[in-house]
Amino acid sequence: xxxxxxxxxxxxxxxxxxxxxxxxxxxxxxxxxxxxxxxxxxxxxxxxxxxxxxxxxxxxxxxxxxxxxxxxxxxxxxxxxxxxxxxxxxxxxxxxxxxxxxxxxxxxxxxxxxxxxxxxxxxxxxxxxxxxxxxxxxxxxxxxxxxxxxxxxxxxxxxxxxxxxxxxx
Amino acid sequence: xxxxxxxxxxxxxxxxxxxxxxxxxxxxxxxxxxxxxxxxxxxxxxxxxxxxxxxxxxxxxxxxxxxxxxxxxxxxxxxxxxxxxxxxxxxxxxxxxxxxxxxxxxxxxxxxxxxxxxxxxxxxxxxxxxxxxxxxxxxxxxxxxxxxxxxxxxxxxxxxxxxxxxxxxxxxxxxxxxxxxxxxxxxxxxxxxxxxxxxxxxxxxxxxxxxxxxxxxxxxxxxxxxxxxx
Numbered sequence: 018x019x020x021x022x023x024x025x026x027x028x029x030x031x032x033x034x035x036x037x038x039x040x041x042x043x044x045x046x047x048x049x050x051x052x053x054x055x056x057x058x059x060x061x062x063x064x065x066x067x068x069x070x071x072x073x074x075x076x077x078x079x080x081x082x083x084x085x086x087x088x089x090x091x092x093x094x095x096x097x098x099x100x101x102x103x104x105x106x107x108x109x110x111x112x113x114x115x116x117x118x119x120x121x122x123x124x125x126x127x128x129x130x131x132x133x134x135x136x137x138x139x140x141x142x143x144x145x146x147x148x149x150x151x152x153x154x155x156x157x158x159x160x161x162x163x164x165x166x167x168x169x170x171x172x173x174x175x176x177x178x179x180x181x182x183x184x185x186x
Numbered sequence: 187x188x189x190x191x192x193x194x195x196x197x198x199x200x201x202x203x204x205x206x207x208x209x210x211x212x213x214x215x216x217x218x219x220x221x222x223x224x225x226x227x228x229x230x231x232x233x234x235x236x237x238x239x240x241x242x243x244x245x246x247x248x249x250x251x252x253x254x255x256x257x258x259x260x261x262x263x264x265x266x267x268x269x270x271x272x273x274x275x276x277x278x279x280x281x282x283x284x285x286x287x288x289x290x291x292x293x294x295x296x297x298x299x300x301x302x303x304x305x306x307x308x309x310x311x312x313x314x315x316x317x318x319x320x321x322x323x324x325x326x327x328x329x330x331x332x333x334x335x336x337x338x339x340x341x342x343x344x345x346x347x348x349x350x351x352x353x354x355x356x357x358x359x360x361x362x363x364x365x366x367x368x369x370x371x372x373x374x375x376x377x378x379x380x381x382x383x384x385x386x387x388x389x390x391x392x393x394x395x396x397x398x399x400x401x402x403x404x405x406x407x408x409x410x411x412x413x414x415x416x
Contacts, residue, residue: 019202074317081329170316182228183318 063123066110069103074099077173081152081166088159097154100169101147108140117182124182139176146172196380202286202371202385205392210247210374214302217243218350222343222416230319233307234409241306242405247299249397255385257286264296265289281364285384294353296366301346308342308406311335322409 076096083093116127129136146169153165177183198321203211217240244392251260263286265273273289276282288294311332313320324332360366371377 074314077316078314078329078333084327084335135300173316177316177318 263292
């Protein structure tokens with residue numbers, strides 16, 4: 018679900034090479050142009066918020082994985098703290114003009130800027146559930162932690178449903 | 187698979203690729219960019235549909251590697267390392283002509299098929315239910331397994347790209363240096379006889395139909411969550 022621009026470059030290159038190999042046609046110029054537009058339309062804010070959000074996703078996976086298997090409370094604690102810390106930070110990286118419709122390589126929908134109260138409320142829900150997860154982890158009780166997985170996950174999904182482009186199947 | 191009529195044209199033509207092999211090959215060529223594009227642009231419904239089609243084609247090609255015509259069969263082109271080295275040594279002298287895959291190309295086929303098989307398999311389990319789309323079998327073998335499959339799915343695409351690039355480089359090398367056109371035969375199924383000995387041994391078309399039903403059936407079954415297994 019994460020963009021890999023090096024792959025994009027490589028694949029356009031290969032697509033161009035295929036055309037060259039098969040019919041001797043030159044598709045190289047067009048491929049280069051597309052790549053440059055993508056590069057220019059992608060401010061740093063997108064990379065920063067994506068890194069923070071991906072960190073949360075990975076940490077949440079760690080929690081669920083640990084609950085399924087070893088139940089290593091230290092790993093769970095570290096992961097819950099990562100989620101809690103990143104949740105407070107990523108929200109500062111949504112400047113105007115960094116939505117999907119700007120052409121940048123992001124899934125952030127215009128609704129983020131059209132409905133700032135809704136976005137803030139969805140973010141608050143995440144902060145609340147994330148704080149509850151840190152509390153649950155503090156008890157050291159795997160069942161208490163397990164019970165907080167779904168509410169926390171729903172607070173992620175809740176925001177994705179409304180504010181992120183998501184062609185779920 | 188009825189190219190008999192085309193053999194009337196002046197230079198003697200010899201059949202080398204049957205229709206199923208060509209359909210698989212060009213299907214891969216079409217589907218790989220589609221799968222890349224749909225993933226990059228978050229069109230995951232289409233990504234999964236195209237992925238299911240790729241899974242069906244890969245499964246078909248594997249079955250065809252056992253029961254297809256002589257040039258399609260793994261037993262006909264998978265050779266040991268000594269045969270590969272011996273073949274590579276002939277390249278300096280213009281390349282030893284083979285009816286079908288040469289010993290080096292045979293391994294290119296195997297690696298690409300294996301990578302695409304691994305890619306479609308990992309795709310069935312990839313994703314995160316709280317974070318966008320998930321493969322149809324995502325929740326069946328545990329969070330840890332799904333997370334590993336997701337990582338592999340993202341990483342292995344680069345391997346596929348690398349081997350596709352090598353494949354294209356080899357085709358270009360054969361065209362420019364060895365003056366051997368490989369693309370046209372993959373479209374028409376025939377090439378000039380030249381110094382190539384032997385014939386492709388075809389098999390009846392019904393075998394392809396059976397393989398297609400089996401491969402398509404398994405792919406659709408996986409797409410719908412592998413009922414009965416999970």
